[in-house]
Amino acid sequence: MTRGNQREKDRERAAARNPKGKNKDDGLTPEQRRERDGKALQEKAAKKAEKAAGGGDAGAKSTKK
Template identity: 80%
Template sequence: MTRGNQREKDRERAQARAKGGKQKDDGLTPEQRRERDAKALQEKAAKKAAQDAAGGKAAGGSGGGKK
């Protein structure tokens, strides 16, 4: 029997995944989460616009490549 303890290993892995991992519940409602994410995106866009106005790649930003 070449795979005798495979079930046990799989069970251990499943338990480890169930215990650890990402916590989705951050205590926010979906509306609060949307507002937080929208604010983060606006700040990121403003930072990128300021970087582009200051010279873009010379300021250390990654150009990304193709557009």
């Protein structure tokens, strides 16, 4: 192995940058988490639909020459 302990050092640096890690212990049951996430997705979809309806031709290119 030519990398030595570089990989382990990089993992330590990454763990230091993100102290909470991959621990998903937020005190919620899977059912509560599903409800929370579903509500967030509905709000996101509503916001996107509102932007699409209100924006109209916001992404259209200009035809001026």
